[in-house]
Each structure stands twice: as C-alpha cells, then as structure tokens.
Amino acid sequence: MAHLAMATGFILILIGFYGALTNRNILRMIVAFTVADSGVNLVLVAVGYMRGRTAPILDNTVPAAEAAARIIDPVPQALVLTAIVIGVGVTALMLAYSYKLYEKKRTLDITKHTELKW
Amino acid sequence: MADILIYIATAVAGVAFLLALYRFLKGPTAADRVVAFDTLTLISVVFIVVIALGEGRGIYLDVAVIYALLSFLGVIAVARYLERGL
Amino acid sequence: MTISGIIGGxxxxxxxAFLLLAGIGLVRMPDLFNRIQAGTKATTLGTLLTLAGAACLRPEWTLKLLLIGLFILLTNPISSQVLARAAHRTGTPKTAGTVDRLADDREERP
Amino acid sequence: MSVLFLALTVLLAVAMIGAAFVAILGKSMPIAILAAGLVSLLASVLFLLLASPDVAMTEAAIGSGLTTFLFFFILGRMRGGEHD
Incomplete structure (x- = not known):
C-alpha cells in the first residue's frame, strides 16, 4: 500500500512539472505547481508509513504504556504538516505576483513578459 | 457476517465512485464537473467511515467532519464565480 | 455476529445502493438539472444511511456520526441550490421538452 | 481488512492521476482549478489510509478549501482580459 502511494506521488510530481514546463498561461503553471506539491507531500507521508501500525494519537484504544510498539513515526507527519502550510503561502505569493503582472500588461501569456525589470 | 456486508457495501460505493469520476473526466460544461465533484466528496465521506470502522479508531471520524464542512466551500466558490458574482 | 451488527451492515x-443509483443517474441523465437532481438528493440519503449503519456497528461513535450527518444535511441542499441558480442564470442548455416557468415569468415581467 | 484498503488505494490512485491530467490539459481555467482541488481532496483520503489523520485534516482544510478559494478570488479579479 505504501509503495503504491509512493508511486502515485512520483507520478503526480512528474505530471505537475510537465504542466509547469509546457503551459504558457501563468495561472496554469501555478495550478501545475499545486499538483506537484500534493505529490511531494504524498511521497513524504508514504516514506514514514510502517505496516500494521496505527496513527500516533493516544486515546482509549492505544494507551500510553504500549504506544511505542503500536504507533508509526510522527516526525514525517510533522514535516508534511509544515510543508502544507508553507505550500499555501507560496501559492498565495505566486498568485499575488501573477495579479501584478496582469495589471501591468493585461495579459497572462508568459512569452509577453520578457523584461528583466518592471 | 457484518464484515462481509461492509465489504460488499464498499465495493458498491467504489462502483459509484468510478461512475462519478467518469462524469468528472468527461462532463461537457463546468457545472457538470461541479456536480460530479460534490458526489465524489460525499462518497469519500463514506470511504472515511469505512476506514475508521476497519482500523477501529474513532479519531478518524474528525476528518469526515472537516470534509462535510469544506466540500461545501469549494462548490459555493465555483458557483459564485460562474454567476459572475465573486 | 450480533443482531445490531447485521442491522448495521x-x-x-x-x-x-443509493450511492450507486446516484452514480448511474449522474452518467445517464440527459442534461445538467437532472444530474443535479440525481447527484445531490440520492447521495444525501445514501450517506445518511451509511452513517446510521456505522452508528449501529459502533454505538460509542454515535455523537460524532450525528454531527457529520447534521453537517451534510445542512450544507448539501444549499450547495445544490446555489449551483442550480448559477446554471440557470448563465443559460445552460436544457434537454428538449423542458417546461421552464421561471424563464417565462422573467420574460413577461422584466 | 487489508485487501479492502489495498483496493481503496488503487481506486484513489487512479482517480488522482485522472484528475491531475484534467488539471494540466483541461480546456478552461475553472475546470483546471477544480481538478487541482479534487487532487488535494483525494490525497487527504490517501493520507488517512497511510495512518496520519492530522495531515489529512490539514490537507482537506488548506489544500482543498483555502487554495481553491484563493484561485477563484484571483480569477474573478482578472475577468475582462484574455485568460488563455
């Protein structure tokens, strides 16, 4: 199961980079980056999965005494949690820049924006 | 006995998921895809409940609460955009 | 192998089965408004029945399942109504033989 | 139950790859944004299958809800020029 999820994550990363490299519309490129972002998060969570264990949250079904033998590693999950929040910040920044570019030239085609400074 | 019934129910819901996915991939207009998106979200809520039953953890149901609230937000945003309102 | 387990299953x-009906309706219906009809009403009932079955299987989760059912019951009709309004205002094509009283009223009293 | 979880993983993987192709190759901009939101939403069910419900909650709230809303907000502000 974890291998299949990891393969799906890599395929999503490849699809996202293909879309970011072949589209000319700036918003399309940002959407493709979002897809690649989901793929990266999926690969990181699939790396930390261990077979036959459960989520690292302690409650009645998983008491604290036997937790070390029954829960998976929570460190990759904490990393991915941070990565999701930073990903939405990066997406918002890219959208703000695309809106500034659109206000300047009234177009979103990347080949029309050729200056080094604006 | 109950396990076998849950297996059959999940298989039937999986067929419904594939049919809604066909409508999402093919749908002629944007609104068709939004309807398929809504249906896919509700079938995913059923999947989450089945996963929680299989693992035996009640904490997994919190994800379904978030799902039921937030699929609504996406559909409302798309509909307001299509209506030239947002 | 208790009686409540079999009822829940x-x-x-x-x-x-209701979800499957919704999927078939989503594929087979001719235009958008019929698809909205099939894709939101049947899935609401199907999800609520599934949540009730899970509550029979695990009685200690009843409160949380009730909360999920309440949210679905509140949000799903609103989203379908907003979507149908947007589709009607943007002039989505309807199938032949549709009786549209709302458009007739708008033409009479603009 | 592990056979059931494997079948669910296959189903979600197929759906995610299909939605990702729609997001890259779809005809209009709102369809592409909606498909990217669907990829995030199905990824959150897959996170739940990989035994991490906290990541699934965050992905469903932020990756699907907030990002879709941001994209449609910007797209509504840019109406009037040519998108494609």
Missing part, C-alpha cells in the same frame, strides 16, 4: 448496504 444491511443499512450500510442500502446506503451504498
């Missing part, structure tokens, strides 16, 4: 099976 049968309720979940009924809910999944």
């Amino acid at each position: 049968i309720l979940m099976l009924c809910g999944a």
Whole structure:
C-alpha cells in the first residue's frame, strides 16, 4: 500500500512539472505547481508509513504504556504538516505576483513578459 | 457476517465512485464537473467511515467532519464565480 | 455476529445502493438539472444511511456520526441550490421538452 | 481488512492521476482549478489510509478549501482580459 502511494506521488510530481514546463498561461503553471506539491507531500507521508501500525494519537484504544510498539513515526507527519502550510503561502505569493503582472500588461501569456525589470 | 456486508457495501460505493469520476473526466460544461465533484466528496465521506470502522479508531471520524464542512466551500466558490458574482 | 451488527451492515448496504443509483443517474441523465437532481438528493440519503449503519456497528461513535450527518444535511441542499441558480442564470442548455416557468415569468415581467 | 484498503488505494490512485491530467490539459481555467482541488481532496483520503489523520485534516482544510478559494478570488479579479 505504501509503495503504491509512493508511486502515485512520483507520478503526480512528474505530471505537475510537465504542466509547469509546457503551459504558457501563468495561472496554469501555478495550478501545475499545486499538483506537484500534493505529490511531494504524498511521497513524504508514504516514506514514514510502517505496516500494521496505527496513527500516533493516544486515546482509549492505544494507551500510553504500549504506544511505542503500536504507533508509526510522527516526525514525517510533522514535516508534511509544515510543508502544507508553507505550500499555501507560496501559492498565495505566486498568485499575488501573477495579479501584478496582469495589471501591468493585461495579459497572462508568459512569452509577453520578457523584461528583466518592471 | 457484518464484515462481509461492509465489504460488499464498499465495493458498491467504489462502483459509484468510478461512475462519478467518469462524469468528472468527461462532463461537457463546468457545472457538470461541479456536480460530479460534490458526489465524489460525499462518497469519500463514506470511504472515511469505512476506514475508521476497519482500523477501529474513532479519531478518524474528525476528518469526515472537516470534509462535510469544506466540500461545501469549494462548490459555493465555483458557483459564485460562474454567476459572475465573486 | 450480533443482531445490531447485521442491522448495521444491511443499512450500510442500502446506503451504498443509493450511492450507486446516484452514480448511474449522474452518467445517464440527459442534461445538467437532472444530474443535479440525481447527484445531490440520492447521495444525501445514501450517506445518511451509511452513517446510521456505522452508528449501529459502533454505538460509542454515535455523537460524532450525528454531527457529520447534521453537517451534510445542512450544507448539501444549499450547495445544490446555489449551483442550480448559477446554471440557470448563465443559460445552460436544457434537454428538449423542458417546461421552464421561471424563464417565462422573467420574460413577461422584466 | 487489508485487501479492502489495498483496493481503496488503487481506486484513489487512479482517480488522482485522472484528475491531475484534467488539471494540466483541461480546456478552461475553472475546470483546471477544480481538478487541482479534487487532487488535494483525494490525497487527504490517501493520507488517512497511510495512518496520519492530522495531515489529512490539514490537507482537506488548506489544500482543498483555502487554495481553491484563493484561485477563484484571483480569477474573478482578472475577468475582462484574455485568460488563455
């Protein structure tokens, strides 16, 4: 199961980079980056999965005494949690820049924006 | 006995998921895809409940609460955009 | 192998059958408004039946499942109504033989 | 139950790859944004299958809800020029 999820994550990363490299519309490129972002998060969570264990949250079904033998590693999950929040910040920044570019030239085609400074 | 019934129910819901996915991939207009998106979200809520039953953890149901609230937000945003309102 | 387990399984099976009906309707219906009809009403009933079945299988989760059912019951009709309004205002093509009283009223009294 | 979880993983993987192709190759901009939101939403069910419900909650709230809303907000502000 974890291998299949990891393969799906890599395929999503490849699809996202293909879309970011072949589209000319700036918003399309940002959407493709979002897809690649989901793929990266999926690969990181699939790396930390261990077979036959459960989520690292302690409650009645998983008491604290036997937790070390029954829960998976929570460190990759904490990393991915941070990565999701930073990903939405990066997406918002890219959208703000695309809106500034659109206000300047009234177009979103990347080949029309050729200056080094604006 | 109950396990076998849950297996059959999940298989039937999986067929419904594939049919809604066909409508999402093919749908002629944007609104068709939004309807398929809504249906896919509700079938995913059923999947989450089945996963929680299989693992035996009640904490997994919190994800379904978030799902039921937030699929609504996406559909409302798309509909307001299509209506030239947002 | 208790009686409540079998009742819960049968309720979940009924809910999944309604979801399957919604999927078939989503593929087979001719235009958008019929698809909205099939894709939101049947899935609401199917999801609620599945949640009831899970509550029979695990009675200690009843409160949380009730909360999920309440949210679905509140949000799903609103989203379908907003979507149908947007589709009607943007002039989505309807199938032949549709009687549209709302458009007739708008033409009479602009 | 592990056979059931494997079948669910296959189903979600197929759906995610299909939605990702729609997001890259779809005809209009709102369809592409909606498909990217669907990829995030199905990824959150897959996170739940990989035994991490906290990541699934965050992905469903932020990756699907907030990002879709941001994209449609910007797209509504840019109406009037040519998108494609």
